[in-house]
Amino acid sequence: MTSTLDTIAARFSSRSFTGDPVPVDILQAIVTAGLHAPSAMNRQPWRLIVISKKEEVDAIGAVGLERLKDADPAGYERILGRGGKLLYDAPAMIVVALAPQPGAFSADLDGGILTSHLLLAARDLGVDSCTVGLAGFAFADETLKTKYIPAGFEFGIAVLLGYATAPGTGHAIDESKVIWA
Numbered sequence: 001m002t003s004t005l006d007t008i009a010a011r012f013s014s015r016s017f018t019g020d021p022v023p024v025d026i027l028q029a030i031v032t033a034g035l036h037a038p039s040a041m042n043r044q045p046w047r048l049i050v051i052s053k054k055e056e057v058d059a060i061g062a063v064g065l066e067r068l069k070d071a072d073p074a075g076y077e078r079i080l081g082r083g084g085k086l087l088y089d090a091p092a093m094i095v096v097a098l099a100p101q102p103g104a105f106s107a108d109l110d111g112g113i114l115t116s117h118l119l120l121a122a123r124d125l126g127v128d129s130c131t132v133g134l135a136g137f138a139f140a141d142e143t144l145k146t147k148y149i150p151a152g153f154e155f156g157i158a159v160l161l162g163y164a165t166a167p168g169t170g171h172a173i174d175e176s177k178v179i180w181a
């Protein structure tokens with residue numbers, strides 16, 4: 001186990017995974033870390049759908065890619081250039097579904113914080129990850145939405161989990177984004 005700051009610095013988005021599955025106890029530990037995330041008024045407006053069979057992740061990715069083709073041809077071409085798999089052959093995926101919240105606070109913000117917990121817990125446990133907003137194209141399909149997303153919830157974001165085929169580094173940080181007032 002590394003320090004939190006080391007874990008944060010070491011996280012990167014993997015877009016190529018080996019076929020090795022992520023053990024269930026590791027998935028459970030990542031999910032538990034997600035559930036520790038803060039949320040506005042502690043509403044926890046989320047459901048985590050853990051998909052741990054690679055064939056299922058692949059099938060979801062195929063549906064999403066087909067929909068992306070029509071909706072966003074440039075995005076589709078980008079995925080083709082990355083090997084043609086929307087979900088990069090990942091063996092596992094956690095879908096973060098969110099219930100729209102009344103009032104001042106957005107469930108999206110809660111979901112983003114939770115997602116960060118998932119990514120960092122994964123890194124800490126030696127599991128590589130990629131956040132995939134484009135997975136939303138798959139869950140726009142009524143059949144998949146009905147199968148995976150509970151009633152009253154919407155797809156928020158998804159996190160791919162697995163073991164990268166090559167080591168990676170995160171993006172270069174940009175200190176110019178900081179304003180010391």
Ligand SMILES: Cc1cc2nc3c(=O)[nH]c(=O)nc-3n(C[C@H](O)[C@H](O)[C@H](O)COP(=O)(O)O)c2cc1C
Nearest residue numbers: 011012013015130131132133134135157169170171
């Ligand atoms: C909300 C969100 C959606 C993202 N969606 C995708 C996606 O659909 N496909 C993908 O390959 N990467 C996706 N990413 C990963 C970003 O491209 C990546 O985080 C960014 O390029 C910085 O690189 P790093 O994560 O390696 O530091 C997404 C990231 C975020 C935060």
